[in-house]
Amino acid sequence: xxxxxxxxxxxETAFAALLNMKRETDEDVDSQVAAILADVRRRxxxxxxxxxxxxxxxxxxxxxxxxxxxxxxxxxASCDPNLLSALELxxxxxxxxxxxxxxxxxxxxDDVGVRLGLRWTAVQxxxxxxxxxxxxxxxxxxxxxxxxKAAGVERLVMVVPSPGGRLNPLVLxxxxxxxxxxxxxxxxxxxxxxxxxxTATIRPVDKIxxxxxxxxxxxxxxxxxxxxxxxxxxxxEILVVADNGNDPxxxxxxxxxxxxxxxxAQSILITDDAEFGRRVAQAVDSHLKTLSRAAIARDSWxxxxxxIVVPSLADSVPLIDRIAPEHLELAVAEPEAxxxxxxxxxxxxxxxxxxxxxxxxxGGPNHVLPTARSARFSSGLGVxxxxxxxxxxxxxAASLRAIGPAAARLAEAEGLSAHGLSVGIRLNLGME
Amino acid sequence: xxxxxxxxxxxETAFAALLNMKRETDEDVDSQVAAILADVRRRxxxxxxxxxxxxxxxxxxxxxxxxxxxxxxxxxASCDPNLLSALELxxxxxxxxxxxxxxxxxxxxDDVGVRLGLRWTAVQxxxxxxxxxxxxxxxxxxxxxxxxKAAGVERLVMVVPSPGGRLNPLVLxxxxxxxxxxxxxxxxxxxxxxxxxxTATIRPVDKIxxxxxxxxxxxxxxxxxxxxxxxxxxxxEILVVADNGNDPxxxxxxxxxxxxxxxxAQSILITDDAEFGRRVAQAVDSHLKTLSRAAIARDSWxxxxxxIVVPSLADSVPLIDRIAPEHLELAVAEPEAxxxxxxxxxxxxxxxxxxxxxxxxxGGPNHVLPTARSARFSSGLGVxxxxxxxxxxxxxAASLRAIGPAAARLAEAEGLSAHGLSVGIRLNLGME
Numbered sequence: 001x002x003x004x005x006x007x008x009x010x011x012e013t014a015f016a017a018l019l020n021m022k023r024e025t026d027e028d029v030d031s032q033v034a035a036i037l038a039d040v041r042r043r044x045x046x047x048x049x050x051x052x053x054x055x056x057x058x059x060x061x062x063x064x065x066x067x068x069x070x071x072x073x074x075x076x077a078s079c080d081p082n083l084l085s086a087l088e089l090x091x092x093x094x095x096x097x098x099x100x101x102x103x104x105x106x107x108x109x110d111d112v113g114v115r116l117g118l119r120w121t122a123v124q125x126x127x128x129x130x131x132x133x134x135x136x137x138x139x140x141x142x143x144x145x146x147x148x149k150a151a152g153v154e155r156l157v158m159v160v161p162s163p164g165g166r167l168n169p170l171v172l173x174x175x176x177x178x179x180x181x182x183x184x185x186x187x188x189x190x191x192x193x194x195x196x197x198x199t200a201t202i203r204p205v206d207k208i209x210x211x212x213x214x215x216x217x218x219x220x221x222x223x224x225x226x227x228x229x230x231x232x233x234x235x236x237e238i239l240v241v242a243d244n245g246n247d248p249x250x251x252x253x254x255x256x257x258x259x260x261x262x263x264x265a266q267s268i269l270i271t272d273d274a275e276f277g278r279r280v281a282q283a284v285d286s287h288l289k290t291l292s293r294a295a296i297a298r299d300s301w302x303x304x305x306x307x308i309v310v311p312s313l314a315d316s317v318p319l320i321d322r323i324a325p326e327h328l329e330l331a332v333a334e335p336e337a338x339x340x341x342x343x344x345x346x347x348x349x350x351x352x353x354x355x356x357x358x359x360x361x362x363g364g365p366n367h368v369l370p371t372a373r374s375a376r377f378s379s380g381l382g383v384x385x386x387x388x389x390x391x392x393x394x395x396x397a398a399s400l401r402a403i404g405p406a407a408a409r410l411a412e413a414e415g416l417s418a419h420g421l422s423v424g425i426r427l428n429l430g431m432e
Numbered sequence: 433x434x435x436x437x438x439x440x441x442x443x444e445t446a447f448a449a450l451l452n453m454k455r456e457t458d459e460d461v462d463s464q465v466a467a468i469l470a471d472v473r474r475r476x477x478x479x480x481x482x483x484x485x486x487x488x489x490x491x492x493x494x495x496x497x498x499x500x501x502x503x504x505x506x507x508x509a510s511c512d513p514n515l516l517s518a519l520e521l522x523x524x525x526x527x528x529x530x531x532x533x534x535x536x537x538x539x540x541x542d543d544v545g546v547r548l549g550l551r552w553t554a555v556q557x558x559x560x561x562x563x564x565x566x567x568x569x570x571x572x573x574x575x576x577x578x579x580x581k582a583a584g585v586e587r588l589v590m591v592v593p594s595p596g597g598r599l600n601p602l603v604l605x606x607x608x609x610x611x612x613x614x615x616x617x618x619x620x621x622x623x624x625x626x627x628x629x630x631t632a633t634i635r636p637v638d639k640i641x642x643x644x645x646x647x648x649x650x651x652x653x654x655x656x657x658x659x660x661x662x663x664x665x666x667x668x669e670i671l672v673v674a675d676n677g678n679d680p681x682x683x684x685x686x687x688x689x690x691x692x693x694x695x696x697a698q699s700i701l702i703t704d705d706a707e708f709g710r711r712v713a714q715a716v717d718s719h720l721k722t723l724s725r726a727a728i729a730r731d732s733w734x735x736x737x738x739x740i741v742v743p744s745l746a747d748s749v750p751l752i753d754r755i756a757p758e759h760l761e762l763a764v765a766e767p768e769a770x771x772x773x774x775x776x777x778x779x780x781x782x783x784x785x786x787x788x789x790x791x792x793x794x795g796g797p798n799h800v801l802p803t804a805r806s807a808r809f810s811s812g813l814g815v816x817x818x819x820x821x822x823x824x825x826x827x828x829a830a831s832l833r834a835i836g837p838a839a840a841r842l843a844e845a846e847g848l849s850a851h852g853l854s855v856g857i858r859l860n861l862g863m864e
Binding site for chain 1: 540550602719777822
């Protein structure tokens with residue numbers, strides 16, 4: 001962990017270094033992934049089955065690719081009812097928040113009689129990648145699937161690897177609660193290939209979302225264009241802005257809640273009280289003695305953590321916008337006023353009683369958020385990611401007479417005479 | 433040009449081949465582009481000036497990179513006033529259509545007292561690439577710049593190469609009309625590098641949009657992540673659905689208005705009257721005798737054009753959705769009814785008096801649209817492409833008590849104990 005003081009002479013250098021810190025390790029798996037995708041495209045189910053045997057140590061035939069309704073039922077029955085009701089609460093809150101995002105169409109006739117419109121429609125079929133193993137988070141199933149269903153996606157297909165045949169029953173329970181239509185026990189680049197190109201068993205989708213390892217990320221990049229994809233997520237980040245009116249132990253827990261995700265995660269505290277910053281750092285050390293993922297969290301905090309001391313909370317605003325954090329926690333007396341001045345953040349958590357973790361599960365907003373400073377130009381996952389716009393334009397003879405000549409003139413100026421002809425021929429402008 | 437009849441036994445094979453036809457030629461320029469980007473990142477203006485001398489045959493010093501207000505003024509003064517007023521009409525109509533897209537924020541308190549919100553903010557700075565030479569279209573400047581300004585982008589930066597020092601005065605006039613803030617006479621991968629990484633003269637932006645050649649497209653793909661980018665556009669396409677109530681010459685002109693863009697463009701007619709289809713094809717041949725870009729248009733039509741005959745217009749709907757055309761023209765008696773049944777299209781042109789070309793210039797909707805079947809999952813350029821969402825979540829002690837325990841329970845189930853701690857410590861749940 002490093003401490004930066006914004007009034008120090010070398011602050012700009014140290015802050016720029018913090019911004020440009022490279023946390024992700026690039027694994028070069030692209031050529032392997034290209035070969036797997038080409039193979040799935042060519043051989044379909046047969047390739048999928050072979051890669052599943054090789055990578056997941058699971059022998060299947062084509063009829064075993066799909067997870068059956070009975071299996072899902074059995075998985076749900078095996079879950080702790082308290083966890084199921086927590087998932088139901090989370091799903092209801094996520095659904096309520098996302099339903100408000102469904103956009104309205106716009107249809108109007110302008111003053112020269114041109115009919116205009118902008119119409120939203122849902123993507124017909126979407127695929128959701130769910131990682132296997134330790135990163136198989138039921139909360140991610142809800143966060144990715146519920147916006148798709150709210151958008152009106154008719155066919156939502158989940159793929160999840162089951163190494164050695166094992167699946168997390170809570171993941172299947174979350175899939176059922178979210179309304180997923182089909183589930184296949186495949187993963188890796190081969191699953192992305194199946195979703196993009198289709199096989200005899202898995203029909204292709206139009207868009208693929210969801211987190212995954214380096215192979216999955218590389219496969220998503222490669223199939224982009226054939227299908228849509230969501231962002232490629234980087235390591236998680238939190239920026240907490242806190243004054244000395246907070247319990248240092250609470251803020252320390254918040255910083256650690258990102259740090260425990262991944263040694264490449266980054267937790268930053270901005271405070272207007274250097275002494276408070278020191279007490280938070282002490283509390284971090286103290287919490288680390290008891291946490292189950294202490295080794296990961298400690299490594300993240302040591303390597304990427306930072307405490308930045310500013311003269312006043314207002315001085316945090318330009319720093320926040322440059323960091324453009326995935327998660328921004330404003331543990332201050334008047335969080336709304338400070339939030340209103342921030343331009344770049346994926347999600348903002350307001351006040352002393354809103355730990356970021358509550359937003360990971362049950363807040364309602366999405367936990368799939370832009371990382372690595374991309375909140376400058378991108379947004380968390382939402383309903384609009386599963387919809388697309390079609391513009392509508394309608395002229396009659398009179399309104400074409402009103403606006404057509406300008407179009408024909410510009411077309412000719414751009415050297416596009418067939419463009420001009422297509423307008424002029426309807427206006428009898430006698431254009432060549 | 434090929435003719436397909438939907439009731440023929442081999443239709444599905446022929447239609448699938450049409451869908452999968454590869455029209456784009458991949459130019460492998462990626463390693464060259466990587467080197468140029470790295471050089472601009474390292475050496476800034478000096479690299480930009482060297483590449484401009486090499487590729488654009490233009491010797492500049494750093495102070496000559498920016499195009500001055502006087503130069504823009506002089507360019508506007510040299511333009512045909514009729515063209516300037518056509519540009520002004522186009523800009524006003526594009527502005528009016530796009531202003532309606534500005535989204536509203538959402539702030540509410542739910543039934544357990546949690547404060548929730550979704551807030552839109554504009555990208556702070558955006559870059560617009562404008563190609564030089566024959567593809568320097570003033571209409572594209574308007575279509576890319578006006579949505580950015582409508583969104584509230586504060587700093588809109590245009591880059592445009594000026595081979596041999598020459599610039600299209602109408603492009604500069606369009607830039608002034610659209611409200612662009614800075615213009616630099618640089619192009620190619622080096623201009624994309626300057627926008628993404630910044631140089632002493634050109635400050636970096638957050639998002640880059642606009643069309644370009646293979647070098648520009650490769651550079652945009654490479655800087656994606658550092659900045660946002662728009663879609664990578666493929667060759668243009670039109671799908672016209674027309675019955676025999678149309679003048680074949682009008683429909684032929686519409687098909688040619690896409691074909692003249694590029695030999696890789698694709699124009700398809702779907703009709704319920706085979707004889708009408710033949711008459712359109714004859715009219716295409718007739719128009720080709722007089723068009724200025726006949727060689728390009730003929731090549732596109734011969735190689736990629738198609739006439740598809742269906743028993744009734746209703747049979748066109750599933751074919752439209754599979755083609756997912758960039759431009760869909762419905763030259764039929766009841767275009768709205770047919771449009772309502774279409775899911776996948778970038779833009780729809782309604783009725784017999786709405787040639788697609790009117791939408792390229794003065795309709796109001798954007799002409800930057802999804803190509804290559806990507807209308808299945810993506811949209812034309814709009815105001816939302818220059819904005820991003822931030823979610824807001826605020827609990828007090830009481831509302832955290834209502835929803836926090838479920839969050840803590842799910843966190844523990846996912847093995848994330850610091851997540852659980854950050855909630856539990858505020859609830860005195862005594863979680864470890």
